Amino acid sequence: MARESSLITIIGEDGYARIRQTKCLLVGAGGIGSELLKDLILMEFGEIHIVDLDTIDLSNLNRQFLFRQRDIKQPKSTTAVKAVQSFSNSKLVPYQGNIMDTTQFPLHWFKQFNIIFNALDNLAARRYVNKISQFLSLPLLESGTAGFDGYIQPIFPQKTECFDCTKKETPKTFPVCTIRSTPSQPIHCIVWAKNFLFNQLFTDEDNKSDDEENKEWGTTDETEIKRIKQETNELKSLQKIILDKDFDRIPYILQKLFIDDIAKLLLIENLWKNRVKPLLLDESIIKNNCHDAKEKISSNKVWDINYIIQNFVAATKKLSQRMEREGSHIEFDKDDEDTLMFVAMAANIRAYIFHIPMKSVFDIKQIAGNIIPAIATTNAIIAGLSAITSLRVLNLLDKFASLNDVTKLNMAFTAMASNMTTNRYLSNPQVAPPNCKCPVCVQVVRGVVQTSEKLNASTTLKDLISLLKTKYGYQENDDVSILDIKDQRLLFDFDFDDLNDQTLEDLKFINGTIILLSDDSDNDLIKKPVELYFNINNNVDKIVLPDLHIPVIEQKIPQDNNEENEVLTVAENGEIDQDVYIIDGDESVSTVDNNDKKRPREKEDLEEIIQIAKAPKTS
Amino acid sequence: MNATKNNPAKQTLGEDEIALYDRQIRLWGLEAQTNIRSARVLLINVGAIGTEITKNIVLSGVGHFSILDNNHVVTEEDLGSQFFLTSADVGKPRIDTIKDKIVDLNPRVNFSIETDTFENLISKNNSNYDIVIGTELTKDQIIQLNWWTRSNNTPLYVAGSNGLFGYIFVDLIQFDSRDKKLQSIKQSALGSISPNKEIVSLEVTIDPEEPKKIYENLVTKNKYVPFEKLLCTATLEGKLTKRQLKRVSPILPLTLTYLKDTNMVSSNVSLFREELENTCEQLRIDPNLILKPEYVEQFIKQNGVEFSPVAAVLGGAVSQDVINILGKKQQPLNNFIIFDGVTLDMPIFEF
């Protein structure tokens, strides 16, 4: 019996021959990626290309089994490939890079693959690869985990739901007044310390008091808004203490933040009608603790206020000593001990005076740093499911489970571990057809433009617009708009033509630039928007626009979006929202129900992916 | 039962361990991690599923991990599903070739090779282990092992696979699980909630930070049956509705029939097919409806085949449950799980 004999029993001789010819792209060599790499190798895939930007960190080692202590700080992609050589029969090609980098990974590079496996930890890259799979009609196996929760979703472009067909949760935001005046939860104090106070003191951004008029204040009390604005201005004077390394005045920072400003806040009586008033920090607590801490207490314990003040002073000193060296600008980083300590201490002092439970540094690190728990087992299960499903996606089980209808494919969620049900370990609904409202796979037509550097340098935006209008059946005077998708930059619309005479080169059109051409007329029926990928191909002597069929659709009235006005989000994705909803309301006892069309409607989306909903047990 | 009966005095975790295990401590807490570190786990057979279990449990930071591999010698076929092995290992005793790799995976774990034979081990009157996991065992071995774990009051997990299909059997004898969950519209109540589970304690608490969140703190008593009894008494009668009975996975009767005589598929296929009908009757399901011919064919064809991603799913589920009961987090599995790699169906049956 040979190495491949088991596999041949399952997929047959011809299936084996096919899998040896299959080239797959694995995006991510982290938690799921390490596991998937192992599975794909043992499934004898002919060629596996692995992309990962990251280097190995100590906290990866509890689950990313290809890495060791000695590999810390090494690139994940190349280290993973070295680690699997001993059992690999596949051609392995590692890349250290960002999958969204169009110079390293242009569209035609993706074309070489038969299937893409996503093993990513962030929303932006997931969305990007999903879009690439739509551009090239490549099957994609999407997956994600967070703690005990995990999911896999096979995606056939245009035939089944894409990653963006279901809404992803946006970051949790808080009204300004909750953060600045009336905190009631630990998270409010942490957001205040990290996103407001830390930035005011240690960063050099000029727009610190950014467009205050547009904020979601959460109050209409003019006195309070006035106070908040004044407080912001006053904090600039505190930054001088930091920049001057004026250590004797660090107690004044405490005095200003936790006594003077709170006293002013207390004067606004309206705020305290239905709330417990904060208490001013005792001056003697400040006075008695302006020395370095003598002992070291575990970061898992909630510290006493005296010890907190001592550590606040110490962290402030350290940061202020670093300011000169680091160009008067330090960014918060959960793994930068000084920044973490400052934020954790400031948040705790604020919690203390507002009668809010204080938290350990360990816990604050998780919230401020958006750390998502991660374990080996969930990653192994999810990677296993993704690998198994690829057999059906590639139609390698054609002898007994032929893929004549791709919507018969199953996706999977960790139902039991996520407390959704007690009678099945996985829930396995069949994939749904594309959502007719999906802005990514349904509401847009896609194509690739061939151009060259030379052409980009000689073509103005105006020229391009005229080419586009002619090619896609617009009249010369029709209103259109053009948006650069990457940074959501408006290039042109009916009342913005400032960029018209700039060349595409001036406008930073590079290989991989994606623009969205929309019909901006106010007719009831409009042309469907077109998304165009600019491919630099130095063999063309004129810009070649793709032939596309552009249907006419009904105009949608855009709705006001309040989210734009909200500020002070919790970094990228906010705290883990514990809100619950049932995503698989299974009746009772064990059933095998493959025809279920029950679908999770709203999936949670945290930084390390995850669209698994925490739901109460249903039995 | 107490999952860590042999533990030495529990020590608190050092800062370096907390840093290494950071991402899992954030999930199950320091106390659970300390419990995991003081536990002794035995794995019998380190094939495809055993390799996955070894990886997961060693990474988790268990205190002591032992393997009994029954003098297995590495074959070419093993290379196709076991990532610790390389082609140079063929013909050598498996456990000897992989032991350094296991230690290298997490040097903090105390790893040892169980030198007793399977027969010797189960004839002993005591056990050094807090948890025993058996993989790829024959029916008789499972029964004997289960007698032994029962007499030592040790939790037992058994897992195996046939190609794309697999199973997990769990016998924790009796286990009180504690969990805290948000109160849903359907509030919990004391008393029996399923054939093997009973809520014996219920306390309601309110989140001090967010008073709208009401939690139920539950103690659930889980009962289990020995493997031998499960084989003869497993039935779906009274457990499923008529509609549900029509949609039972064919993998359930196939797996149970296979477990009634793990050699039968290879030695006497026609007898296996006959027995399959009997199992359906025992389960109270209609063989004509449930036993899709292509499934029966594939199950027979894939008998004894190890497949890496299926092993990853089964090994992941077993390891997670072992960690859960050691850490006293989450509900334990109870008590028979099957996996269908075609549809990703993975129902849990209480037999």
Ligand SMILES: [Zn+2]
């Ligand atoms: Zn879509």
